[in-house]
Amino acid sequence: MEEAVIDIDLKEREEYIINMGPQHPSTHGVLRLETCLQGEKVKYIIPHCGYIHRGIEKISEKLTYPQLLHLTDRMDYLSAHINNEAVALCVEKAMEVEVSDRVKYIRTILAELNRIASHQLWWSAFGMDLGALTTFFYGMRDREKIMDIFEETTGSRLIQSFITPGGLMCDIHPNFQKRVKEFIKYFRTKLPEYDDLLTGNVIFHERTKGIGVLSKEDAINYAVTGPSGRASGFHCDIRKIEPYSAYPLVKFNEITFTEGDTYHRYLVRMEEMRESMSIIEQLIDNIPEGAIMLELKAIKAPKGDFYQRAETARGELGVFIVSDGGPSPARIKYRSPNFSNLFVLNKLAAGHKIADLMAISGSLDLVIPDIDR
Amino acid sequence: MGIEIKSVPYADFNDNEALEELKKGGSNVFVSSMDAIINWGRSNSVWPLTFATSCCGIEMMAAGAARHDFARFGIEVYRATPRQADVIVVAGTIVRKMAPVLKRLYDQMADPKYVIAMGACAVSGGPFYYNSYSVIRGVDQVIPVDVFIPGCPPRPEALLYGVMQLQRKIKAQSLSKTESNLEAPKLEEKALENEVQPDQNPAS
Amino acid sequence: MTREQLMAFVTELLPASKPGTCKQFPEFILPVDGIYPLALKLNENPETNMDYLFCLTAADRKDGLHVIYHLTSSESNHPVMLRVVLPDKANPVIPSVSKIWKAAEFYEREVFDLFGIRFENHPDLRRIFLDDDWVGFPLRKDYKDEFTLQS
Numbered sequence: 012m013e014e015a016v017i018d019i020d021l022k023e024r025e026e027y028i029i030n031m032g033p034q035h036p037s038t039h040g041v042l043r044l045e046t047c048l049q050g051e052k053v054k055y056i057i058p059h060c061g062y063i064h065r066g067i068e069k070i071s072e073k074l075t076y077p078q079l080l081h082l083t084d085r086m087d088y089l090s091a092h093i094n095n096e097a098v099a100l101c102v103e104k105a106m107e108v109e110v111s112d113r114v115k116y117i118r119t120i121l122a123e124l125n126r127i128a129s130h131q132l133w134w135s136a137f138g139m140d141l142g143a144l145t146t147f148f149y150g151m152r153d154r155e156k157i158m159d160i161f162e163e164t165t166g167s168r169l170i171q172s173f174i175t176p177g178g179l180m181c182d183i184h185p186n187f188q189k190r191v192k193e194f195i196k197y198f199r200t201k202l203p204e205y206d207d208l209l210t211g212n213v214i215f216h217e218r219t220k221g222i223g224v225l226s227k228e229d230a231i232n233y234a235v236t237g238p239s240g241r242a243s244g245f246h247c248d249i250r251k252i253e254p255y256s257a258y259p260l261v262k263f264n265e266i267t268f269t270e271g272d273t274y275h276r277y278l279v280r281m282e283e284m285r286e287s288m289s290i291i292e293q294l295i296d297n298i299p300e301g302a303i304m305l306e307l308k309a310i311k312a313p314k315g316d317f318y319q320r321a322e323t324a325r326g327e328l329g330v331f332i333v334s335d336g337g338p339s340p341a342r343i344k345y346r347s348p349n350f351s352n353l354f355v356l357n358k359l360a361a362g363h364k365i366a367d368l369m370a371i372s373g374s375l376d377l378v379i380p381d382i383d384r
Numbered sequence: 385m386g387i388e389i390k391s392v393p394y395a396d397f398n399d400n401e402a403l404e405e406l407k408k409g410g411s412n413v414f415v416s417s418m419d420a421i422i423n424w425g426r427s428n429s430v431w432p433l434t435f436a437t438s439c440c441g442i443e444m445m446a447a448g449a450a451r452h453d454f455a456r457f458g459i460e461v462y463r464a465t466p467r468q469a470d471v472i473v474v475a476g477t478i479v480r481k482m483a484p485v486l487k488r489l490y491d492q493m494a495d496p497k498y499v500i501a502m503g504a505c506a507v508s509g510g511p512f513y514y515n516s517y518s519v520i521r522g523v524d525q526v527i528p529v530d531v532f533i534p535g536c537p538p539r540p541e542a543l544l545y546g547v548m549q550l551q552r553k554i555k556a557q558s559l560s561k562t563e564s565n566l567e568a569p570k571l572e573e574k575a576l577e578n579e580v581q582p583d584q585n586p587a588s
Numbered sequence: 589m590t591r592e593q594l595m596a597f598v599t600e601l602l603p604a605s606k607p608g609t610c611k612q613f614p615e616f617i618l619p620v621d622g623i624y625p626l627a628l629k630l631n632e633n634p635e636t637n638m639d640y641l642f643c644l645t646a647a648d649r650k651d652g653l654h655v656i657y658h659l660t661s662s663e664s665n666h667p668v669m670l671r672v673v674l675p676d677k678a679n680p681v682i683p684s685v686s687k688i689w690k691a692a693e694f695y696e697r698e699v700f701d702l703f704g705i706r707f708e709n710h711p712d713l714r715r716i717f718l719d720d721d722w723v724g725f726p727l728r729k730d731y732k733d734e735f736t737l738q739s
Contacts, residue, residue: 033485036434036464040441041482061717062482063437069727070515073739082511088439104612132442135449151449158446169442169537231639231662234691245662247640252665316610316669318643318658329658333647342647342727354694380438383717480735481719514739517726518718521737 025050033062037140037369040379042353044368051364056357064383068343075338076102076176076310084170086345087381089129090323092121095174100255101319101330102176105312112257113301114178116294119257120191121161121173123287127198128157129324130280133376137277138209140373141218146208153201160190178304191295195288202284210281219273223359223371226271233358234351237326238279239375243271249322261293276374311338325349325376349381419557426470426496427554428458430547433469433489437476440503440537444475447540454540457547466492471550472527473543477505479518483526490527498554500546501529504536511536589635589666597636598668602626608671613658615669623657623672624683630659630668631688637661638668641685644695646703648729653680653705674705677728684710702727 026049033041041062047054067086071079076098083098084091096118103110131154138146158168164184165173173180209215225235227244236247248265250258266282268275312334319330326348333342352375359375360368436444447454448462463469466489478486490499501523504510509521523529530553533546589597594614598605602622608615618626630638643658652675660667674680684707686693696707697716704725707713715722724731 033482034433034435034466034489036462041437061715061719062479062485063477064479064481064717065477065512065519066516066726067512069517070512073515085439085511088442148450151446152451155446155449155451168446168539169439229690232690234640234642234689236642247662316612316615316656318612318669320642327642329643331643331645331656331658333649341649344643344645344647346643346645350694350698351691354691481717514737517731517733517736 026054037373039136039372039377042377042379042382044356044372046365046368048365051366053360053363053365053368056360056368058353058356060353060379060382062383063380065380067384068345071343072339072341076312076340079340079343080175081172083345084172085380086347086384087323087325087328087349087378088169089132089378090125090325090328091170091172092118092125092174093321093323094328095172096122096256097319097321097323097328097330099174099176100321101317101332102310102312104319105315105317105332105334106176106307106310108177108305108307110178110305111301111303112299114303115257116298117179117183118174119261120291120294120298121165122256123290124157124160124191126287126324127284128154130284131157133280133324134205134209137373137376140369141215143209143215146205149201149204149208153198156194156197160187160194163187163190175304176310177307178302182303188295188298191291195292199288202281205281210277216274218367218370219277219374222273222363222367223374224270224272225355225359227269229355229358230271233355235326235355237323237348237352237376238266238283239276239352239355240326241265241267242275242279244269247327249320249327253320255319255321257294261290263290273370273374276376280376309338311336312340323348325378325381326352345384347381347384349377349379353377353382423555423557426557427551429460430458430470430498430550430554431461431463431468432459433466433472433493434462434464435472435474435489437474437478437482438505440475440505443537443540444473444502444543447543452540452544454544454547457544457551459547466490467494469493470496471498471500473500473502474506474523474527474529475502477510477512478520478523478526480520481518483520486523487526496554496557498531498550499523499527499529500531500533500550502533502543502546503538504534507532507534589664591666594636594666594668597633598626598630601629608669610669613667613669615671617671617673620672620674620682623670624685626670627657627659627685627688636666637663639689641689641691641695642667644685644692644699646699646705646727648677648703648727651675653677653703655682655699655705657685680705681708682706683708686710701725704728 028045028047031044031046033043043059045057067082071082080095080098083094087094131150135147135150162168164187165171225243230240230243230245240247244267246267251265263286266279312332314334314336317332321328328348329346331344332340335341356372359371501507506523509519512519513521531546531550533542535542591614598616604622605616605618608617630636638659638661640660640662645656647654652673655672657670658667672682682705684696686696696710699705700713701715701717702725
């Protein structure tokens with residue numbers, strides 16, 4: 012009987028709290044996870060954010076709309092074009108102007124290229140978190156091709172601020188269409204390599220199937236959008252619900268599964284890369300002629316409240332502008348997808364081992380500056 | 385120590401006479417040949433700490449990837465723990481909540497240690513200089529910096545140039561003078577106002 | 589449900605609500621004690637089925653602090669905007685909706701951190717982005733501190 016008492020005591024004393032981050036190789040940014048562990052099992056996780064809270068919403072109250080656009084690139088920097096597009100569309104909706112078809116086509120093509128680049132980086136980092144370092148080099152090698160296309164047209168690799176209220180900063184480079192078509196042809200031959208490396212791998216299956224299951228009700232209740240929500244069956248693709256730019260003109264599938272585990276969150280993103288390529292193929296040859304920038308006297312939103320929803324690579328971005336009629340907003344709020352996606356981590360990881368925690372947080376694809384803004 | 389390395393023209397990088405020029409103080413033959421060997425070893429194998437807060441982190445990752453491979457400059461691996469790292473590349477914005485953490489990481493690194501401030505946010509606060517209530521205007525208000533790399537974000541090639549500058553700076557160091565390479569800056573009091581006292585709990 | 593049906597539904601449930609001026613979504617301005625029962629009804633009623641709260645934010649306006657909710661349903665797309673005006677800026681209090689939507693727990697923590705609005709019955713109301721001992725609420729218009737460099 013005495014041995015049993017000692018056993019219970021030891022079990023309780025195996026619980027301890029460790030800190031992951033803010034400086035950590037796999038937290039993808041500065042996030043602090045206060046993890047309570049019992050042996051190697053996770054009991055609960057408390058995420059602490061705010062280590063990159065720059066006050067973008069407050070700074071934007073002193074800037075004009077074309078100026079505050081440059082700060083939005085730096086929020087979710089892996090979907091920089093889509094962030095810009097959301098702000099530009101919100102301002103255009105407020106001013107009740109519509110851009111030309113040429114601008115719509117180019118915005119959509121750039122947004123889809125950005126989505127592919129973001130998923131490539133996600134794939135590189137996800138493999139690296141699980142220990143497969145090769146994926147980092149393969150993914151980044153292919154991402155460099157998209158960076159080249161961006162650099163030729165917009166001037167910069169990661170932070171472009173190319174899509175502005177009223178249109179685009181400047182016209183696309185004459186080589187743009189040729190390079191995009193070359194890239195798509197090249198990348199279609201590389202995606203099967205990605206599948207060879209990770210998707211069919213037995214070790215990968217053991218580490219991801221059945222891990223971190225998120226049910227559909229929880230996904231809706233926690234407002235988890237993007238590929239993480241779609242893997243649980245939540246139909247949340249804003250490109251289908253409230254289409255904007257050139258999305259009404261293209262045919263594509265919304266990828267959803269019902270299982271909601273890490274493996275299916277992975278599969279959603281792999282399929283989305285293929286869908287993005289098919290969207291680009293439908294648009295790239297038919298870019299109509301038109302004006303690149305609208306002739307606007309001053310960019311001022313009228314009095315009122317305006318909301319624009321856009322689909323970034325990680326989920327639903329919302330731009331909410333409260334305006335008093337001036338050139339600056341009275342209040343601008345960015346509903347960031349990563350903020351809602353983060354707090355479901357406790358529910359997903361409880362009960363799993365700490366190695367599974369890495370797989371789960373990698374599959375949620377968090378970009379921390381977007382959480383903190 | 386106060387060695388000022390202004391931006392060195394490209395032709396001088398491979399020019400050993402220019403390197404002699406930098407070591408103006410002179411020292412005895414034994415120490416300076418030991419210096420040469422030790423500095424050669426140190427400069428060609430600076431191992432950084434994995435530290436990236438925001439967008440510049442992605443360009444740092446791209447610099448380590450296949451196209452702009454910086455393993456050929458000696459940055460073979462990233463160390464996850466500051467105790468084993470030589471250089472900390474501060475890539476990204478530092479905010480008031482993060483400043484004490486950065487200071488603690490810097491203090492945990494063993495000498496000789498170097499700091500590269502990468503990107504406009506680390507150099508001076510960047511686009512968040514005005515009107516932000518929480519961004520620290522330049523990481524040199526928290527830790528002493530050796531090389532500043534401007535850009536938002538700087539291209540991977542710019543990071544490589546910065547690393548090469550650091551290598552030049554290391555080669556010009558000398559054993560006979562003190563190890564710490566820069567005077568500690570006057571730490572801005574306000575930046576560390578909210579510093580949490582480091583507790584003795586080794587688990588945190 | 590269409591815009592007219594939604595407006596009729598809400599006005600019937602809560603006669604104290606007033607329609608707002610937003611052209612994009614049907615907007616309702618509610619009294620403070622009306623937000624929780626209305627939110628519960630909108631969530632539970634099978635026709636509206638507002639199970640997806642996609643934005644909860646606040647704004648510091650001249651007539652007080654406004655708390656703004658954006659809801660929609662995950663099956664049909666009929667977003668609704670609810671607004672509560674809190675005229676007392678020194679001590680703003682509003683019931684929390686975190687029992688209905690778990691996402692609200694974290695949105696409300698952000699609003700508390702940046703504006704100082706207290707949410708009753710919130711399971712864990714504390715600061716989320718700023719340090720725990722930060723003084724003041726930065727996103728209010730009258731926030732001043734010595735650290736910021738004004739342009």
